[in-house]
Amino acid sequence: MKQVTLLGATGSIGLSTLDVIARHPDQFSVFALTANTQVERLYQQCRAYQPEYAVMVDPQAAEQLQQKLQQAALDTRVLAGIDGLIQVASDKRTDYVMAAIVGAAGLQPTLAAARAGKRVLLANKEALVMSGRLFMDAIKENQAELLPIDSEHNAIFQCIPGRLAGNVKELGVRRILLTGSGGPFRQTPLSQLGAVTPEQAVAHPNWDMGRKISVDSATMMNKGLELIEACWLFDAVPDFIQIVVHPQSVVHSMVEYNDGSVLAQLGQPDMRTPIAHAMAWPARMDSGVDRLDLFDVAHLDFERPDYERFPCLQLAEHAARQSGTAPTILNAANEVAVQAFLDNGLGFTGIADVVKSVLNVMSSRDASDLDTILADDEQARQYAHEYIHQAHTRVK
Numbered sequence: 001m002k003q004v005t006l007l008g009a010t011g012s013i014g015l016s017t018l019d020v021i022a023r024h025p026d027q028f029s030v031f032a033l034t035a036n037t038q039v040e041r042l043y044q045q046c047r048a049y050q051p052e053y054a055v056m057v058d059p060q061a062a063e064q065l066q067q068k069l070q071q072a073a074l075d076t077r078v079l080a081g082i083d084g085l086i087q088v089a090s091d092k093r094t095d096y097v098m099a100a101i102v103g104a105a106g107l108q109p110t111l112a113a114a115r116a117g118k119r120v121l122l123a124n125k126e127a128l129v130m131s132g133r134l135f136m137d138a139i140k141e142n143q144a145e146l147l148p149i150d151s152e153h154n155a156i157f158q159c160i161p162g163r164l165a166g167n168v169k170e171l172g173v174r175r176i177l178l179t180g181s182g183g184p185f186r187q188t189p190l191s192q193l194g195a196v197t198p199e200q201a202v203a204h205p206n207w208d209m210g211r212k213i214s215v216d217s218a219t220m221m222n223k224g225l226e227l228i229e230a231c232w233l234f235d236a237v238p239d240f241i242q243i244v245v246h247p248q249s250v251v252h253s254m255v256e257y258n259d260g261s262v263l264a265q266l267g268q269p270d271m272r273t274p275i276a277h278a279m280a281w282p283a284r285m286d287s288g289v290d291r292l293d294l295f296d297v298a299h300l301d302f303e304r305p306d307y308e309r310f311p312c313l314q315l316a317e318h319a320a321r322q323s324g325t326a327p328t329i330l331n332a333a334n335e336v337a338v339q340a341f342l343d344n345g346l347g348f349t350g351i352a353d354v355v356k357s358v359l360n361v362m363s364s365r366d367a368s369d370l371d372t373i374l375a376d377d378e379q380a381r382q383y384a385h386e387y388i389h390q391a392h393t394r395v396k
């Protein structure tokens with residue numbers, strides 16, 4: 001029986017993970033569930049899964065949860081704050097840690113899980129984007145297992161059998177083909193992009209995801225973050241990875257070998273497949289996902305990415321080549337810009353402008369310690385806020 005800590009239990013990945021766990025009560029038990037502010041949802045999850053711990057980052061939300069659990073006579077212990085996240089991610093009774101907090105907030109608990117030698121099921125790509133070297137070293141030094149949950153990286157992993165991480169060139173891999181749907185605005189006239197709304201941006205054509213990653217998919221920043229993620233996971237340089245726009249989201253990524261073979265992983269666009277794969281690895285188990293009907297799919301399209309339409313992708317590729325803290329700066333500026341867009345405080349095309357301006361004013365530094373990474377993360381957020389504020393002033 002594996003004990004699972006689920007960081008970000010109330011989100012889209014969190015719900016899919018609990019769905020998979022519920023199908024295998026003989027193999028998995030929930031040790032801890034965490035959330036930020038959604039008290040009612042975490043409470044309902046505590047009722048259903050009776051974990052040892054529940055963590056709410058927000059202290060008031062933690063108090064509310066505590067009261068509700070007491071009233072229901074449930075003995076799940078409640079912790080608050082980031083220390084609570086770190087505690088449950090590294091508790092010696094936990095075997096698997098699902099890292100499904102959105103954004104930079106997931107970095108420290110995910111790193112704690114790696115340092116404690118857990119099987120880390122990594123959905124929180126921002127953690128790896130920010131601290132790739134530190135994180136990969138922590139995995140290696142503590143004999144932790146790192147399994148990618150992002151469907152593309154999970155697909156690549158499945159196309160390189162038996163290999164958890166490391167340099168794929170040694171295995172005869174010539175190229176990684178990282179696929180992405182192109183999001184909801186792949187064919188929208190460029191002149192209309194400035195006026196698209198948050199509701200349009202989060203309406204992804206194939207995937208049902210949280211709001212932040214949905215906006216990242218619409219700008220294709222998500223693919224840029226994934227490129228950086230893939231470089232760390234598979235010890236590759238950016239030029240080793242070709243991004244391929246594939247609107248159907250059926251081929252989740254591909255690996256090309258020296259002999260000309262191209263291996264692909266196909267499946268429904270449903271995150272329960274990579275989650276079940278990573279949890280059961282190296283075995284396989286039922287995920288609840290419908291089988292793929294190729295007669296329904298009928299055809300698969302592939303296109304080159306359009307950098308004029310998706311400037312965020314180019315900015316991310318540039319940051320990936322620069323390395324150091326450039327990806328941290330990119331990620332932080334993007335998080336601020338996406339939130340401003342979702343709050344109707346910035347236009348859609350303004351997201352790339354914010355990221356570009358912050359990358360221009362900050363210089364990339366060596367990213368081998370957490371203090372430097374966190375300092376550049378904070379500085380980039382500050383610059384991004386200033387840029388957005390100034391843009392408003394200019395408009396007025």
Ligand code: NDP
Nearest residue numbers: 008010011012013035036037038101102105123124209210
């Ligand atoms: P959601 O927005 O749906 O969920 C985010 C989760 O993180 C919630 O549980 C939320 O709690 C919690 N959270 C938010 N802010 C904080 C914070 N400051 N501190 C602690 N916890 C916090 O996101 P997704 O599930 O869509 O995405 C999670 C991660 O997985 C992201 O990194 C994303 O890129 C990645 N991913 C997601 C995919 C998907 O299909 N959704 C696919 C591939 C990767 P609360 O509910 O209380 O706010």
